[in-house]
Amino acid sequence: MMNAQAMPNVDEQTLLDIKGLKIWYRTTRGNAQAVDGVDLIIKRNEIFGLAGESGCGKTTLARGILGLTKLPGYIEAGEAIYYRQVSGSSTVGQDLLTLPPHEMRQMRWRNIAYVPQGAMNVLSPTLRIEKQILDAIYEHSDMSKEQARARMLECMEMVGLEPTVARMYPHELSGGMKQRVTIAAAISLKPGLIIADEPTTALDVNVQQVILQELKDIAASLGVTLIYVTHDMAVHAEMADRMGIMYSGLMVEVAPVIETFKEPLHPYTQGLIASIPAIGGDRSRMVGIPGNAPSPLAWPTGCRFHPRCPKAMEICRETVPPMLEVASGHYVACHLYPTPISGATPASGATPAPEELN
Ligand SMILES: Nc1ncnc2c1ncn2[C@@H]1O[C@H](COP(=O)(O)OP(=O)(O)OP(=O)(O)O)[C@@H](O)[C@H]1O
Ligand SMILES: [Mg+2]
Structure with a gap:
């Protein structure tokens, strides 16, 4: 998990520091723990791609950062500190989750803009x-x-x-x-940050290409940070500088996009990449990962991916893997990689303890 300990470089490059964020929905069958302990740092001027299958919590996370969580959704825990440049080079950090509504309305658009999922509608x-x-x-x-x-x-x-x-x-x-x-x-x-949620998913592939390129050019020319949300890994390959892979309400791998595709570590990430359809193929079917995503009403114990994981071990059923930096800037939460790189500090307290999950 990318808390201050796992990633000590909360520096002037840090635009957004999300810590232990949980966003749940109250339902008649209990709490849907849609976002369930996300730690993530977004850097200034990067294009950050947020990936993961339908229902893993991408939109819930995006809307949460924007202060748009509405009942039955609520912030169960966590912070999202946005570092705004004020006079000269100094920055002030504000927790977006505790800002009074009128201040958050000011921040939205001026500082953080949103291109919502299904924006066309x-x-x-x-x-x-x-x-x-x-x-x-x-x-x-x-x-x-x-x-x-x-x-x-x-x-x-x-x-x-x-x-x-x-x-x-x-x-x-x-x-x-x-x-x-x-x-x-x-x-x-x-704005300093644009969060675009599946902005091109509903569009024809050719139009999608053009708009993606435009968005990329705009982000570069305006010096704006872009969080780009889509389940489409092929789009991330073209767009992102760094990527975060979400599974069942948690971040499971965070890495530069080149590494994500060249050396995906988490079996889930490997499955996502294996399921990218060939150009012109059927883009809607996910073929690389067997089974269905679990319900946020009852996450599996241990690693939430273990029931679908081809490499699951005994420990995966019981213990939540912590997010560790296993190569420079490459974070993964998986028991296959128990050793952090030398010098990196394992995240502490960022991963929910197993008993918290049930
Ligand atoms: N109002 C709600 N009440 C109860 N559960 C909800 C509500 N909204 C979302 N959820 C649940 O929260 C989980 C995360 O949903 P979310 O929309 O954030 O996923 P997503 O990753 O954006 O999916 P997609 O790729 O389909 O857009 C899902 O299991 C969803 O069913
Ligand atoms: Mg969504």
């Missing part, structure tokens, strides 16, 4: 595109009408939208164009 069908973008700019900044309009057109251009699109209604746009509108809105206030 969040546009209001009865309002022109310009109204939807301008209202957001007015609400979260002090820009004049002229400034806001100029900024809107600038952002639309960045995502390849003609100015005439501003006067249109969502139904007049293709899926790709609608998605571009949501990205234009997200970058309109020059």
Whole structure:
């Protein structure tokens, strides 16, 4: 787990420091422990890819960081410290999870913008595109009408939208164009962090390619950090600098993207990579991993992946593997790798004790 001990470099490069984050949902059958002890550091100006099968907790985590957790969901434990640059080079850290709602509303858009899952459908069908973008700019900044309009057109251009699109209604746009509108809105206030949740999943593969490249270019040119959420490993291979693999509410492997693909360590990561379909193949079926993801109402004991793991050992059934740095910058929570690299400190207290899991 990437707490301050496992990763002592909480330094000026740290943008977001997520510690022991648990986000659960109350249900009639008990608590769904959707995010269940995530420790993660996001660095300034990186593209961080968050991966994992459907239901592993990606959206819950993303929305949690944004202060958008709504009942029946709630923050059970943890912190998400966002380091904002203030005057000169000094930074202040604020826990996004305890900010008063009005301050969090200010942070959203200005500092952290969100491109939600299914963003194409969040546009209001009865309002022109310009109204939807301008209202957001007015609400979260002090820009004049002229400034806001100029900024809107600038952002639309960045995502390849003609100015005439501003006067249109969502139904007049293709899926790709609608998605571009949501990205234009997200970058309109020059946030430090954009969290994009499956922004291209619903789109045609060719459109997806173009938008991915645009997003990457925008992140680089604006100096913005991007957390990119998708279960599509092929997209991560193209987009990410570093990757985090989630399984059953936990981060199981965090590494630079090249290492993730060249030397995946966790059997789950290996399965995800093995299941990437060939280009033009059926992208919807996951073939590399047998069995189904477990229910967040009753996680398996020990390593949560053990019932599906081809390499499961006795210890995996009983003991939660801690997240260890097994090569420089490469973290994995798996009993196959019991020894951290020399100098790295094993995470302590970040992994839930086995008795906590039941
Ligand atoms: N309102 C809710 N009430 C109860 N359980 C919920 C609720 N919302 C989400 N969950 C559960 O939390 C878990 C994580 O869901 P989440 O949407 O975060 O997953 P995800 O990784 O984003 O999946 P996908 O790839 O399908 O978008 C799932 O098991 C889901 O059923
Ligand atoms: Mg999701």
